[in-house]
Amino acid sequence: MSHPLPDSTANAASIPASPKLVSRLPQIGSTIFSQMSALAQAHGAVNLGQGFPDFACDPALPEAVHAAMLEQHNQYPPMPGVPMLRAAVAHKIRALYGHSFDSESEITITAGATQAILTALLAVVHPGDEVVVLEPCYDSYLPNIELAGGAAVRVPLTPGDFRPDFARIAAAITPRTRALIINTPHNPSATVWSEAEMLALSDLLRGTDILLISDEVYEHMVFDGASHQSVARFPDLLSRSFIVSSFGKTYHVTGWKIAYVAAPAALMHEFRKVHQYNVFSVNTPMQFGLARYMTDPEPYLALPSFYQAKRDRFRAGLANSRFKLLPSEGSYFQCVDYGDISPLNDREFCEWLTRECGVAAIPMSAFYAQGSALPIIRFCFAKRDQTLDSAISRLRSL
Incomplete structure (x- = not known):
C-alpha cells in the first residue's frame, strides 16, 4: 500500500520559528571568492579570481x-x-x-x-x-x-x-x-x-x-x-x-x-x-x-619553474597594457595597479571587469578588515596556458 508524500508547503507552515541566537560572526557573509566566482560564471568570464588550478593533477x-x-x-x-x-x-x-x-x-x-x-x-x-x-x-x-x-x-x-x-x-x-x-x-x-x-x-x-x-x-x-x-x-x-x-x-x-x-x-x-x-x-x-x-621529490622540486613559467607568460602578456604590474616573487598570484584605467574602487572595478571585460579578479580590499583605498587587484595565474592567453587578450583590450 502506497502512502502519499507529505505536503512540504503545509509542513513548513506548521513549523514554528527557530529560536533567536546571537551570531558568533555577525559581520561575516559569503566570501569575496565565492561572490566573484559566481559573478564570473554568470557572465562567462575567465576566472582568475579564486586561487585554484584549472588543470589536472598528475594522474x-x-x-x-x-x-x-x-x-x-x-x-x-x-x-x-x-x-x-x-x-x-x-x-x-x-x-x-x-x-x-x-x-x-x-x-x-x-x-x-x-x-x-x-x-x-x-x-x-x-x-x-x-x-x-x-x-x-x-x-x-x-x-x-x-x-x-x-x-x-x-x-x-x-x-x-x-x-x-x-x-x-x-x-x-x-x-x-x-x-x-x-x-x-x-x-x-x-x-x-x-x-x-x-x-x-x-x-x-x-x-x-x-x-x-x-x-x-x-x-x-x-x-x-x-x-x-x-x-x-x-x-x-x-x-x-x-x-x-x-x-x-x-x-x-x-x-x-x-x-x-x-x-x-x-x-x-x-x-x-x-x-x-x-x-x-x-x-x-x-x-x-x-x-x-x-x-619522488621531483613534483615539488619542479614546482618553482613550473609556476614561474606561468607567471612570466602572464606578465609578458600584460607588459604593454595599461595595468602596472607589481612584483610577483612567489605564490601563484599577480597583483596589478589599475589606477590609470579607472577611478572605481577595487571592488567596483573587479565587478566591472568581470561584466564588461570578461575576466574575474579579487579586490585587494577583501584582505583588509576595514577595506583599502589602493587601486590594486589580484589575479591567479595557476591556469592552463590557453586560459591565461584568453584572459590576456581581454585585458589588453582595455
Whole structure:
C-alpha cells in the first residue's frame, strides 16, 4: 500500500520559528571568492579570481589514492595521521630546511590549512589574548581569532611593496600578545620574506612568550632562484612555531583539503587536543596515496619553474597594457595597479571587469578588515596556458 508524500508547503507552515541566537560572526557573509566566482560564471568570464588550478593533477596521484582504496585503507586512520605520510613530511622538511621533526610527536595531518590555522589558534588563544596579523591577510585569519576568543591586532604591511614593517610590529606587541601570524610566500601580494627579515623577526620575538603561526602553503612557489625561508630554518623561531603547509596547493588538488602542521612536541601536544575533537582524523586513502607519491621529490622540486613559467607568460602578456604590474616573487598570484584605467574602487572595478571585460579578479580590499583605498587587484595565474592567453587578450583590450 502506497502512502502519499507529505505536503512540504503545509509542513513548513506548521513549523514554528527557530529560536533567536546571537551570531558568533555577525559581520561575516559569503566570501569575496565565492561572490566573484559566481559573478564570473554568470557572465562567462575567465576566472582568475579564486586561487585554484584549472588543470589536472598528475594522474599518478589519484591512481595511488585509488590503489589505497582497493587495498582497504578505508577506515579511520590514527588521529595525528598515517605514520607513513608523517614520516614523508618529516623527510621533506629535513631535506629542504635542515631540521628533523619527530614524525610521531611533531607532525599532524589536517583537513586543509584553514583547519590547521583555526586549530592552532583554538589550542593556544584564550579570551582576552591578542593575536597580531599583518594586513593584507588571508580572509580566514580574523574570523579564526574571533572564534578562539582572541582580539586581532592588525598591522599593515608597507603599502606598495607589502614588506614587513618591524617597527610597527614591535609597537603592536603588548603584554597580552599571545601569537603572531605570518605568511610567506604571501597571499595576496606575492611577496616573499627574505632571510634578513626572518632574522629580524627572530630578534624581535626573542625573550618573549609569543607564539608564531607560519602559513607556508605556497612554500614550493618561490621564483627567480630565491629560496623559501621556512621558519624551520631558524631555531629561535622554530621553537615557538606552528608551521602550516598544504598538499592541495603543492600537488594541484585544492579540493582534497588536506595539509599538515609541524611544531615542537609541547606545542603539538596542545594542538592535537583540539584537532581530535574538531576533525579527529583526515581522509585515509588520500593519506596513503600522498605518502606513496611523496617518495619522488621531483613534483615539488619542479614546482618553482613550473609556476614561474606561468607567471612570466602572464606578465609578458600584460607588459604593454595599461595595468602596472607589481612584483610577483612567489605564490601563484599577480597583483596589478589599475589606477590609470579607472577611478572605481577595487571592488567596483573587479565587478566591472568581470561584466564588461570578461575576466574575474579579487579586490585587494577583501584582505583588509576595514577595506583599502589602493587601486590594486589580484589575479591567479595557476591556469592552463590557453586560459591565461584568453584572459590576456581581454585585458589588453582595455
